[in-house]
Amino acid sequence: MDTFLLDTLLRGFLNEDLEHGDITTESIFSKEDQSEACFVARHPMTVVGMGTVATRVFQLLDGNVVCDNAIPDGMRVEKGEVMLHFQGATRTLLRGERVALNLVQRLCGIATLTSVFADQVKHTKAKVVDTRKTTPGLRMLEKYAVRSSGGHNHRYSLSDGVLIKDNHIAACGSITEAVRRVRQRVPHTINVEVETDTLTQVEECLLCGVGVIMLDNMDLPTMREAVQLIDGRAVVEASGGVNLETVRGIAETGVDIISVGALTHSAKACDIGMDWRG
Incomplete structure (x- = not known):
């Protein structure tokens, strides 16, 4: 720190x-x-x-x-x-x-x-990461605690990277349009991540060439299908409702990253x- x-x-x-x-x-x-x-x-x-x-x-x-x-x-x-x-x-x-x-x-x-x-997923390639669901004023310390104990950090703040979420998409009209607007404004050095909850949205992300695709609250069969569909063309993040009972199965679908808000908001x-x- x-x-x-x-x-x-x-x-x-x-x-x-x-x-x-x-x-x-x-x-x-x-x-x-x-x-x-x-x-x-x-x-x-x-x-x-x-x-x-x-x-x-x-x-x-x-x-x-x-x-x-x-x-x-x-x-x-x-x-x-x-x-x-x-x-x-x-x-x-x-x-x-x-x-x-x-x-x-x-x-x-x-x-x-x-x-x-971290122990639950160590047999896979998946990394457990935190979120911005931290205690106000303690973010630096809490994210340091995650990083020091086998986890990894997601965005530190809203300025760290582009993450187009469901409300961005709803307000903008589509993933394609949201990605287009972002790319008009941000440097090429900043990666673009998009949250999806259907395979149709995953396919749209692939057509847009986004760098990270978040699979939000998908069941395991759908998540496995999404990983196969993406086939290495983007980093795959799983998110939503992750707990100690589900994290192992999620990791075994082949995702690269699993974001867990509970690390900081429920510890x-x-x-x-x-x-x-x-």
């Missing part, structure tokens, strides 16, 4: 939580008090954010905080494993605790779910504890 962009985010989160200060901590501890603590996994999980995010939270508060033994992003741990150790001013550790935990619990939740999805936060060591 870009540290410049990350620090801007983290400062905003710290400002939200601290506002005018931590009146509880400042009433109990002096500036001189020192402590050490660690983040501990309360259950098995895939780790993201210990060295890249949590460490940065504490060091933005106080550059003298020492963080070490961070579990690398993407590594899987078991219950009870220490994922990050830190020591420094007691006030700093307590001030940063909630922001750091909120973030890494969210990121580890996304990473853990992503790694399970359950992991349970991580901050245990005091002294």
